[in-house]
Amino acid sequence: MFLLQNLHLISATLNKNKRRTFLTMLGIIIGVAAVIFINSVGAGAQSLIFNQIKSIGSNLIGILPGGSEESGPPASVMGIIITTLTYDDAEAIINRVSHIDGVSSYVSGSATVSWHSESLDTSFTGTTASYVQVEDTQVAEGRFFTKDEEKDLSKVVVLGSQAKEDLFGDQDALGETLRIKKESFRVIGVLKKRGSSGFQNYDSQVFVPLFTAQKIMLGIKHVSFIRAKVDSEDHIDDAVEQIKQLLRERHDIANPEQDDFSVRNQAQALQTLGSVTDALRLFMAAIAGLGLLVGGIGIMNIMLVAVNERIREIGLRKAVGATYKNILRQFLAETIFISSLSGLIGIVIGIFLSFLTSLIVKSLGYSWEFVVSLQSIILGFGVSFLVGLIFGVYPARKAARLEPVEALRYE
Amino acid sequence: MSLIKVENLCKDYKNDSILTPVLHHLNFNIEKGDFVAIMGPSGSGKSTLMHILGLLDRPSCGTYELDGKDVTKMNDDELAKLRNHKIGFVFQSFNLLPRTSVLENVKLPLFYSHIPLKEHNERAQKALESVGLGKRLNYLSNQLSGGEKQRVAIARALVTEPEVIFADEPTGNLDSKSGGQVMEILQNLNIEKEHHHTVILVTHETYTAEFAERIIRLKDGQILSDEKVLNRKKAEDGLIK
Numbered sequence: 258m259f260l261l262q263n264l265h266l267i268s269a270t271l272n273k274n275k276r277r278t279f280l281t282m283l284g285i286i287i288g289v290a291a292v293i294f295i296n297s298v299g300a301g302a303q304s305l306i307f308n309q310i311k312s313i314g315s316n317l318i319g320i321l322p323g324g325s326e327e328s329g330p331p332a333s334v335m336g337i338i339i340t341t342l343t344y345d346d347a348e349a350i351i352n353r354v355s356h357i358d359g360v361s362s363y364v365s366g367s368a369t370v371s372w373h374s375e376s377l378d379t380s381f382t383g384t385t386a387s388y389v390q391v392e393d394t395q396v397a398e399g400r401f402f403t404k405d406e407e408k409d410l411s412k413v414v415v416l417g418s419q420a421k422e423d424l425f426g427d428q429d430a431l432g433e434t435l436r437i438k439k440e441s442f443r444v445i446g447v448l449k450k451r452g453s454s455g456f457q458n459y460d461s462q463v464f465v466p467l468f469t470a471q472k473i474m475l476g477i478k479h480v481s482f483i484r485a486k487v488d489s490e491d492h493i494d495d496a497v498e499q500i501k502q503l504l505r506e507r508h509d510i511a512n513p514e515q516d517d518f519s520v521r522n523q524a525q526a527l528q529t530l531g532s533v534t535d536a537l538r539l540f541m542a543a544i545a546g547l548g549l550l551v552g553g554i555g556i557m558n559i560m561l562v563a564v565n566e567r568i569r570e571i572g573l574r575k576a577v578g579a580t581y582k583n584i585l586r587q588f589l590a591e592t593i594f595i596s597s598l599s600g601l602i603g604i605v606i607g608i609f610l611s612f613l614t615s616l617i618v619k620s621l622g623y624s625w626e627f628v629v630s631l632q633s634i635i636l637g638f639g640v641s642f643l644v645g646l647i648f649g650v651y652p653a654r655k656a657a658r659l660e661p662v663e664a665l666r667y668e
Numbered sequence: 669m670s671l672i673k674v675e676n677l678c679k680d681y682k683n684d685s686i687l688t689p690v691l692h693h694l695n696f697n698i699e700k701g702d703f704v705a706i707m708g709p710s711g712s713g714k715s716t717l718m719h720i721l722g723l724l725d726r727p728s729c730g731t732y733e734l735d736g737k738d739v740t741k742m743n744d745d746e747l748a749k750l751r752n753h754k755i756g757f758v759f760q761s762f763n764l765l766p767r768t769s770v771l772e773n774v775k776l777p778l779f780y781s782h783i784p785l786k787e788h789n790e791r792a793q794k795a796l797e798s799v800g801l802g803k804r805l806n807y808l809s810n811q812l813s814g815g816e817k818q819r820v821a822i823a824r825a826l827v828t829e830p831e832v833i834f835a836d837e838p839t840g841n842l843d844s845k846s847g848g849q850v851m852e853i854l855q856n857l858n859i860e861k862e863h864h865h866t867v868i869l870v871t872h873e874t875y876t877a878e879f880a881e882r883i884i885r886l887k888d889g890q891i892l893s894d895e896k897v898l899n900r901k902k903a904e905d906g907l908i909k
Binding site: 569570572573574575576577578579580581582583660661662665 | 719722724725744745748749751752753757759763765776777780781824828
């Protein structure tokens, strides 16, 4: 390998121009460090989001109003209100679809919740008694509402842990009366801390019985969405199919293309999110790549200067027997060495920065995974090696082509 | 067989389609073990002739046989190989690698040769001893005096044990004392049995040329005279300027 043969020449040259060499290397160092850092932080963020989605439970099926393409967003996400989904649909699902452990219905809105002088702007969720079981939530104090309260317009409320904290602090909340939208509600329970999931923070919400929310607070008859819990992941596809059949029957739909609902499972949601974050990472990597390109041009520039400074040396080397190839390899090896060394330093700095980030994010209370993939290290090193090779060719050829007589005479 | 055999050798330079002749149809031979001085005023073509003889440049016409082989038909790589094997150069401006140790400088030609790596240090050391610098191996080239630099350059020319050493104004940048030392070394390389190198000296100074056995005088690209030196200077006479 000609890199090794030329190593003693290289180290000598680098030693002689330490500062200039270092400044030249900086471009590549920053570029590679950015590649490593972006990849690591991207992977960390991705796994953070994925884990939170998974924590909701991967056995859940979501039923949303409005039809949609398999991969596109459902209409409700776009802010269009569709009223085709009802509480009775949910009841039909639990009664007639097999492998279903529980079904809960949801409506939501925002309101100011107040207790004495304390008040809190938050969102409320009207849901069914099955919520606790479907969402795997635990009650810290008191109880959740019952199947009866779900329908009899009881004015009871269960608080998320953060909502309780904000309104009552350390005081006891059970039995107290809150005002929500000018109505009085009795606090019957507080939920355990759940953490934020995806884009929603459940802990700061308050929960009221479904019918109470529909009729008293919102004045609607439909539900925003339904969640169904399947007994095992193996039965998800089967359950999805059954739900679709059932809802078509109930909504008098003959042609599946005219569905007025969408049925989604978590796997699909993960896929969609994954493709979005992948695209983001690719975009960031492309920017880092641009940095490497600029670094490469910097190296080429400095090598051209070096060739000019060393014309007499090249002449001498040719006089004592160096061939075109010898000179070409010497300069190419030098460029590759500089850029690869920069790559290695960049990798170390990138890993260090990623590690530092993971420490900071962890200290903020998120479960962050510190990942540096082997691929990103190989990519970072490979690209810096290639940059040296590509941008080294031109100066090296220029050096190797010099005529010995002219090179020796050069002043 | 002559070491160097030149027939009808000429060299023209083309510049903006104007042809400038530098050497006109030269004919001469140089035998193995000769010490020849090529003399002439500046512009006489002596440097061009040395470059052609040293395989750094190509003639425009004529033939040049080095050690029985016509070198005018060789490609650049073959010439580089021949320069490495058969030729050593000593330049007026020394041309040492700056901020590099004496030993590394002398080893440079070995790097391009087929001599095994493990012999490099030993050979370079031997060459440096023969020019009296055996104790300066690890000095950096810029820490040396002019005379010492030129002696390092001679050691570098010697290290591959070439057939012929070309010295281009080797004393040009030196004071008379160190110039004398350099000429003494070159003459000894030619005379001493263990070396017996062929030396070709290019100079414009008569007193330097008279260290040689034979002087070829050039003027305007033509040979003015080619004769033996009658009162050959001996190294111990010193170099009086």
